[in-house]
Amino acid sequence: xxxxxxxxxxxxxxxxxxxxxxxxxxxxxxxxxxxxxxxxxxxxxxxxxxxxxxxxxxxxxxxxxxxxxxxxxxxxxxxxxxxxxxxxxxxxxxxxxxxxxxxxxxxxxxxxxxxxxxxxxxxxxxxxxxxxxxxxxxxxxxxxxxxxxxxxxxxxxxxxxxxxxxxxxxxxxxxxxxxxxxxxxxxxxxxxxxxxxxxxxxxxxxxxxxxxxxxxxxxxxxxxxxxxxxxxxxxxxxxxxxxxxxxxxxxxxxxxxxxxxxxxxxxxxxxxxxxxxxxxxxxxxxxxxxxxxxxxxxxxxxxxxxxxxx
Amino acid sequence: xxxxxxxxxxxxxxxxxxxxxxxxxxxxxxxxxxxxxxxxxxxxxxxxxxxxxxxxxxxxxxxxxxxxxxxxxxxxxxxxxxxxxxxxxxxxxxxxxxxxxxxxxxxxxxxxxxxxxxxxxxxxxxxxxxxxxxxxxxxxxxxxxxxxxxxxxxxxxxxxxxxxxxxxxxxxxxxxxxxxxxxxxxxxxxxxxxxxxxxxxxxxxxxxxxxxxxxxxxxxxxxxxxxxxxxxxxxxxxxxxxxxxxxxxxxxxxxxxxxxxxxxxxxxxxxxxxxxxx
Numbered sequence: 001x002x003x004x005x006x007x008x009x010x011x012x013x014x015x016x017x018x019x020x021x022x023x024x025x026x027x028x029x030x031x032x033x034x035x036x037x038x039x040x041x042x043x044x045x046x047x048x049x050x051x052x053x054x055x056x057x058x059x060x061x062x063x064x065x066x067x068x069x070x071x072x073x074x075x076x077x078x079x080x081x082x083x084x085x086x087x088x089x090x091x092x093x094x095x096x097x098x099x100x101x102x103x104x105x106x107x108x109x110x111x112x113x114x115x116x117x118x119x120x121x122x123x124x125x126x127x128x129x130x131x132x133x134x135x136x137x138x139x140x141x142x143x144x145x146x147x148x149x150x151x152x153x154x155x156x157x158x159x160x161x162x163x164x165x166x167x168x169x170x171x172x173x174x175x176x177x178x179x180x181x182x183x184x185x186x187x188x189x190x191x192x193x194x195x196x197x198x199x200x201x202x203x204x205x206x207x208x209x210x211x212x213x214x215x216x217x218x219x220x221x222x223x224x225x226x227x228x229x230x231x232x233x234x235x236x237x238x239x240x241x242x243x244x245x246x247x248x249x250x251x252x253x254x255x256x257x258x259x260x261x262x263x264x265x266x267x268x269x270x271x272x273x274x275x276x277x278x279x280x281x282x283x284x285x286x287x288x289x290x291x292x293x294x295x296x297x298x299x300x301x302x303x304x305x306x307x308x309x310x
Numbered sequence: 311x312x313x314x315x316x317x318x319x320x321x322x323x324x325x326x327x328x329x330x331x332x333x334x335x336x337x338x339x340x341x342x343x344x345x346x347x348x349x350x351x352x353x354x355x356x357x358x359x360x361x362x363x364x365x366x367x368x369x370x371x372x373x374x375x376x377x378x379x380x381x382x383x384x385x386x387x388x389x390x391x392x393x394x395x396x397x398x399x400x401x402x403x404x405x406x407x408x409x410x411x412x413x414x415x416x417x418x419x420x421x422x423x424x425x426x427x428x429x430x431x432x433x434x435x436x437x438x439x440x441x442x443x444x445x446x447x448x449x450x451x452x453x454x455x456x457x458x459x460x461x462x463x464x465x466x467x468x469x470x471x472x473x474x475x476x477x478x479x480x481x482x483x484x485x486x487x488x489x490x491x492x493x494x495x496x497x498x499x500x501x502x503x504x505x506x507x508x509x510x511x512x513x514x515x516x517x518x519x520x521x522x523x524x525x526x527x528x529x530x531x532x533x534x535x536x537x538x539x540x541x542x543x544x545x546x547x548x549x550x551x552x553x554x555x556x557x558x559x560x561x562x563x564x565x566x567x568x569x570x571x572x573x574x575x576x577x578x579x580x581x582x583x584x585x586x587x588x
Contacts, residue, residue, distance in 0.1 A: 023485060027485060030487070031485055031486055031487055034487050035398075035402050035486075037394065038394045038395065038397050038398035038402060039398050039402070041390075041391045041392075041394040041395040041398060042394075042395035042396075042398040042399055042403075042412050042461075043395075043412065044391050044395060044457065045395065045412055045415040045416040045419055045457060045458060045461065046411060046412060046415040048415070048419050048454045048457060049415045049418050049419055051430070051434060052419075052422065052426065052427070052430045052454075055430055055433040055434045055438060056426065056429055056430050056433060058433070059429075059433050107329070108329050108332060108333065110329075111325065111326050111328070111329025111330070112329045112330045112332075112333045114326050114329075115326040115327060115329055115330030116330060118326075119323060119326050119327070119330075120330060124330070127334065128330050128331075128333065128334055130577070131333065131334045131337045131338075132333055132337075133573070134337060134570070134573055135333065135336070135337045135340075137508075137511050137512075137515070137569050137570075137572075137573050138337075138340060138515070138566065138569070139514070139515025139516070139517065139542055139565060139566075139569065140515070140517065141515070141517045141542045141545050141546050141549075142340070142344065142515075142545070142562050142565065142566060143340070144546070144549070145344075145545060145549045145558065145562055146340050146343060146344070148549055149549075149555075150343060175336050175340075178333060178336075182333070206315055206316070206318075206319035207319055207322075207323060208318055208319040208321075208322035208323065209315075209319070211322070211326075212322070229421075232421050235423070236421075236422070236423025236424065236425070236426070237423075238423065238424055238425040238517070238518040239517045239518055239542075239546060243546070243549060243550065263423060263425045263518075266425050266429065267425060267518065267521070270429075270432075270522065281429070282429060282433070285425065285426045285429045285430075288423050288425070288426050289422060289423075289426050292418070292421045292422055292423055292426075293418050293421070295421060296414070296417045296418050296420075296421045297414075299417075300414065300417070
């Protein structure tokens, strides 16, 4: 996701059409027109980002002017019926859910990636790798359903209460981000030259020593990339979290106590919200958009860093 | 000392085996659970029947139609744009600020949380352009979600076409577009289609986007301007209301089967292509 494909290295034919001097004028115009059409298509990605920012921003903007940035971002009460639109509890909820999921999911994902790339016999690999890819394809609403019916009762026994809360969300989200982190970590491990491993083994290192002292440090930036993208996935995840987290807009009160996040609150409130309440929900979407954009930006900066190192 | 080293190594390897197998186990558990609980409810009446009653007993045909309709339309919208965009990035673009901006935008688009995309669809297509809750709004919103995925896989597919094939074409006097359209794209086609199928699988499983753009009304859409309820939205509503769980399991199983079908066919296509080349 982060690696920029290398520039086209064809020596003779460059990207522009100005070196097409030997063709007829009609062909030249056609080629130039097509090139610009393709550019326009590629520009749709930029247009998409701009449109999202504009339209969600336009709807959400009044919350910053009428309620105020401070009261919106740092207000401690989310009580739309009484005109209190503080999203701090929801924001903290999102962070609690995301951090917990990362703590649970990252070791499992990195472990699975190391297993796949360094340890698994080819036969096992041909089973495990597709399984991880399929795990990424399961819709989030199915994970939510699974969590609601299977995990929630187990968590309820553990913590008391109904089992709606951060713990259930952590486990479900951890399962959901494992494929993201694992595949990207595996890519990072793959890009380490084989000679590095051979050198380590030649000096008498065991597999574990090679992994822990040579390979993981070498893949460090790639793994950080993977974790950040997993984080983006977790913070933006909506349906699965919504179905198991309990949706009580308040601060963290324990692993088994209902909580709410930015994403889940938007889905819960949107069907009936009106006026400033609705504006606040769009304002929350802006915040989510900015956070996800910030994460993408971080990954890009990291990959530039990696290029500098190598 | 040496024993210690060996024990540590064995222990560490065991941990990695555990991590790898846990992942497979979790996938197996999710699939098995949905399968065991859902298979008893799958029948022709369930697939092709109309729902009735307050708890939506009966079939889920309208939801299946809505899901396939909105996904198909989104694919029709996104395919030409995404493929041509990838052609630009892979064949025409000269590295520079413009290309960097496009790549950053595509990455950002890929990272946008689906709920934000849903609200955007609501603000832009449903209300701004006046499409209302409809298959059309849902398809446009989904196409924004699919755009970066298809762009990336297509670009990789185009870049994997060996360079000398292009040189052969240029050597015969072909123009850039002739080379791209008759040589490069046909050669990259299997992998492009694989990417499209994978993006379609993503779109079929999407909930937060379609719930705010296509609505929740149980309806068999005929025109693109009709509203509908996707299978994912149906599953969500049945699960949250806790009524009619058998139908929820049946829907979940069908949904998983569809996505599994998409993923496996993409995989099969890729493998067949590799075998033909290699």
